[in-house]
Amino acid sequence: MDRTALPVKLQPSTLRPFAYRILSKKHGLNVQTDALKILTETISARFGYDWKNQNSQSLLEDIAKLWKSQDRGLFIDGQGLNQVLKDISGKNEPVLAERSDTLADVGAANDQEIDWKDFFKVITPPQQPNYRFDRQRKQFSLEKPTSLSDAVTTNISYFNNRYHLLADRLSRNENFQKSSLASFSTTTVQSTEITLIKNVLGRDGSKFILFGLLSKNANGDYILEDATDHIELNLSQAHKTEGSYYCSGMFVVVEGIYSASGGTLSSANLIGGCFHVSHIGQPPAERRDLSLENFGNLDFVGINSDTSTRLNKTLKKRLISMEKSHVDHKIVFLGANCFLDDSRVLEGLKKLFSTFERDIVDGEKAPLAIVMYGSFISGPMTATSTSISTISNSESYKNNFDEFTSILSKFKYLIQDTKFVMIPGPNDPWQATYSLGSSNLNALPQQPIPSLFASRLERLLPKGNLILAFNPSRLCYLSQEIVMLRDDITPKLKRNDIVFNHDLELEKLRLNRDIEREASGGTITLDTIDTSEQHVSTKVKQARKLVKTLLDQGTLQPFLRDLRLIDTTYDYALRIEPLPSAIVLNDSTFENFDVTYNGTRVVNVGPLTSSTKRINYMEYYPSKKRFVVKEVHY
Template structure:
């Protein structure tokens, strides 16, 4: 008798350990394949049948998502790429279920977070193909699923960083959320100095304005010190195009219906008169129009015959400024190398100098005759928020005027891409300050013409450092800017002047003085900007104007100063100090300080610019009789262009305006107004011919002041110290650290970053 267990019993015993028992063990029914539910598990993948989606069919959805919602423009190749992606991953439900709109919305968000430009195209700012490759690993059923891992199975998804490269972010960050994504910055440092960056002029993006696309493009060619001659022409052409587009954005040059353009720079004094729009005439169009009035925009230049001429992209014409009125009167300097607006009358001549017949064009595009100027003024500057297309004071809100908010001018992220995020970080940093009150400010102490070969300079510096050393950490400046010349005579140039050994000893003495204040070295950043007398440029310039931008002071001479900072930081227990260590930064001239990304842009430039302007300025003072006849028409074109002197606010302490009546500007303040207006209207820190101020052709864009920075430190020792605001840009000049006089005095500027206001300070030592 067979006593063995039946087969079904064996199967029963084999199925007992199964955690999910069979529904019918007696008949050996297999267990039902239940799926274990895991937390945060993605939904089952739904199969999508790919379709062929024409780009023209997807265009309305792309326009509604990219242009209307995100203020972006999509190119045709990018639309083709998106149509292939949507057709493959969304299938036939791209329109009815709204799958395409959600995917395109997520693509636009990632593009903006990656710092891409206003035009969505491959290879501009960010990589569209990399974005779609990232989203492909997070797609399920035509939707972007939160927490869906990429193909590598690491539980983390890839995304684009601000520089357009692939970075890694936490899973779920690609999920579709209403509104813009809020980034988690809790892991970032909450000390304001962590977000300070000194940008060398040679590290700034090399941008050029494309007059056809009306947008900025990056120059891909590698810069060199010996470029071809065509780069010299491009240097002035780019300056002209930049000023020209800025001028056309001004409302006085935008014609409206029912308002005819008038050729005069003057307008009716009646407040009821309609707004006049001005029209620019190319110089080449003056031919055959003798005796007619025109307004020209061109570059003041010196012709080969030695006469003053005006040049634009179409030609040049001889300029007669004998009876020209300056607008505003004696309010700015005009010298060769500047771009100006001239209103006047063109007069042809039967024969002009050089043997060119009137009505013909000569060598270099020069036309016959001459242009008699009636009025001359600089192109009106444009406020920073208008240039970037944001709200007032760079609030980050969109502006109907457009602008270049997506352009990364400093290489740290554009205003549209990083501005809002950096403002949130700034608020967190200010709230995290110990015992933060309304008096807590971000301050910068600026000292210029720090001549270390002067015996009294170290005593003056000790006085300034001792004042701030006695204050608390919150009340001290977090940045100290020391600007050259660090020696009064050109070094490394021979002739019995200071050589390399003596120059290094001067900085060794500075290192000893800094070592007496370890608290400042531990909690502050020191920025050193060279002048024309500092090496190595002074080795061949011998004190004359060297090329700009110029390199920082070599490390050969600054080793002891760096060692002083390292010694001071080693004495502090960094395990209990959360703020970044103090450091010394040696930067170029000019240079930029960026605090919280594009929120605070501070430009620094050291040059004897006022003396060069006085030497080369064109004299355009009319006769007294003509001036009396023009007093009835007191309203000038500059008022029409919203660039009158009334827009300038002088913040210099009245106590410093010695020898003048209360409320009346001193002669020094008057010169300061002319200097600020001249530089900011030109939109460059070097508005001269290359024979007066040499410029490295391939780095000319580093000298541009467009858009206007939030603050400009214009260190000119020939002008008295001042602080004033013009078109929203706060301009400061610290003057000389030790002013001339019998009383030993130290003078510097203390700049409040948050209030965008500077104050000239003076103490006896």
């Protein structure tokens, strides 16, 4: 029979030597004040008067082992300690201080049988854990779900959070280390360390590398802003790193010379003068595996477990192995603008579904999911009545879904096992009632289509097989994280891309070269071939440019608020840092493409229909991480 410990209330000063001997002297960890207080309360409650026994020592050993195995750093803080104690306690089991190895408890879950269906989910922003980057600890911390009352705070911190996260990424990049010998733009031996803007004051004529938010001041001049100050930029001689867009609202790295004179603004509270930029570039993205390792393998989508916030490496290996074994699994992504009020679209969908149904009858496995992208109506869904009848637009919208349900009901094998995911577009309710489909007024993340419009469809499908998702949402399949976004982002990037003087000079050279070629009768000589430029199609160039910009910026919307409204309640859903396994864009203004950058696969499906009576879609095979472009003629 276990002996009941007499209660005692220890003081942190009493426990400090005991904790120091095990945690600090033996394991090299430093216990902060808030963590020591939590540790004191825990040991008092669990072991009471007999707190110096072997069990309490084992608990400290377990804490140290688990802390180091999770790569939490050298400093034990209160928040991290709470999570470690939660992991140790596990699933209401006895305290692991009575056992010799905490890692056995972590591995216990790995001995259980894994069902792939438990790791196949669509994660919407409310379901996604709200991780915020802590610039002091250089780690993410789990915050409580935000509400409308937090809107002011989240709006203020939106760009600050982005800045500190990107600055932390740059601090790990070898090109911006103090010991680096290569310059950002040349091979001259000099420091490539990023300087804070406040530190350029009084150093007239010196060369620096700065990092910050690119925007404009009240006079319409470009400025760069970091956490310490902002400074006016002179971009007249700037050379950009090719292959990216540069717009206001993006965080950029600039190299140049500070001049104490030349600025248009003067104030005692501002750094005067001007920074003459010679080179401008994007903050380089970091591979997914490196970022996850740096942040302690946090489970950023919350799919791993209800009892742990971190990805178990052994479990991850098992999930990857399981992915490769399910070679028949596939996910279908349809093109954008699935207008259910268009008879041609309905005809095309009927042909597509009949193709899937026939394949299932022939022995193929049904798609795990069919992801459909809005808008699901050709015009903005407003509260006014239609011009041809007294039926309200909302009722007409519901009728469109009912008609789609009638078509889908004819394919009994398809609807039996396939999930249908619907991601809204700019014309869908309720956002379209005030934005009227305008991209500048559409806020992201966008709320899902109200379930009242799809009630009949929901009754048709098995429970849980209809998912009315946010835009964007994440689809998790075993170890893979796939971001799904519906946004015509390419035109916005093109319209707001900064045109540098150097770009104009290059364009003049190309134009003169074309004129000379025409004058020579179209004859191509060695002199007319530009060997310095990689000859790829315009489509591929623009696709790479789009992908690199988004992934380098670490967000799906790298704009100021006057270009794109952001619902900062769920701004973490727009973050792509760490990078996901894949991103499925649906930009209806751009052709389909498939580009890989820093290990992340980014594809664009393009519009659903075309003038040639064709349905465009992609099939994704997770076992091979391969997208296949498909089309069905109707």
